[in-house]
Amino acid sequence: MQQEHLFKVLVIGDLGVGKTSIIKRYVHQIFSQHYRATIGVDFALKVLNWDNHTVIRLQLWDIAGQERYGNMTRVYYREAVGALIVFDVTRASTFDAVPKWKDDLDTKVTLSNGKPVPAVLLANKSDQSRDGLSTQIPKLDTFCKENGFVGWFETSAKENTNIEAAIRCLVENILTHEENAVSDSDPDTVTLSGNNNTKDRGKARCSACPK
Numbered sequence: 001m002q003q004e005h006l007f008k009v010l011v012i013g014d015l016g017v018g019k020t021s022i023i024k025r026y027v028h029q030i031f032s033q034h035y036r037a038t039i040g041v042d043f044a045l046k047v048l049n050w051d052n053h054t055v056i057r058l059q060l061w062d063i064a065g066q067e068r069y070g071n072m073t074r075v076y077y078r079e080a081v082g083a084l085i086v087f088d089v090t091r092a093s094t095f096d097a098v099p100k101w102k103d104d105l106d107t108k109v110t111l112s113n114g115k116p117v118p119a120v121l122l123a124n125k126s127d128q129s130r131d132g133l134s135t136q137i138p139k140l141d142t143f144c145k146e147n148g149f150v151g152w153f154e155t156s157a158k159e160n161t162n163i164e165a166a167i168r169c170l171v172e173n174i175l176t177h178e179e180n181a182v183s184d185s186d187p188d189t190v191t192l193s194g195n196n197n198t199k200d201r202g203k204a205r206c207s208a209c210p211k
């Protein structure tokens, strides 16, 4: 029997880190160098034929970086089941803001069983120099464990690197949490089937991915 899921996923992180670009790349396969700040929130839908009997409707909520200082995130985060938190490898300040985004998320939304929504960390603009963060990036495994991320990926919206892999990792984790909510068992992560997208190479650690 065909199963259909609707998952609301948040894409959050500081101004200009590439949230809109990641979504546009993922949903429409386009990239623009031109920066136009998102105002408030934008939406995109991607329908995934996950397997022979599962269709997933991913509702991506593209939340403006400037909203971290606003009051609307509580409304935007409502009923989300997963999040991508993005920083820009060329600007250390955007990495420093990641724990604030994660705390804000965990304070304002949880799964129906009270657990934090699965979140994946994206180190975006990996096509550019990451000099300002050269000491932090090798420690992202530890950072993710300490801050409750299910995994991290170095992404580039410009070159289409690792975006599909990161979202696949998030969806796998969301599905596991859904199953757990029904079965009430408690594995935190799942094993992913191999990713054969040749563009999706590069540094990536996902606790759901095969080591």
Ligand SMILES: Nc1nc2c(ncn2[C@@H]2O[C@H](COP(=O)(O)OP(=O)(O)OP(=O)(O)O)[C@@H](O)[C@H]2O)c(=O)[nH]1
Binding pocket: 013, 014, 015, 016, 017, 018, 019, 020, 021, 022, 032, 033, 034, 035, 036, 037, 038, 039, 063, 064, 065, 066, 124, 125, 126, 127, 128, 155, 156, 157, 158, 159
């Ligand atoms: N080189 C490079 N530039 C990128 C990448 N992703 C985004 N950009 C550029 O970074 C700028 C900001 O990208 P946006 O996607 O608009 O950033 P945002 O996070 O949506 O910003 P707000 O809406 O203000 O929160 C744009 O000029 C993009 O072209 C990337 O992977 N590599």
Ligand SMILES: [Mg+2]
Binding pocket: 019, 020, 021, 036, 037, 038, 062, 063, 064, 065
């Ligand atoms: Mg934007």
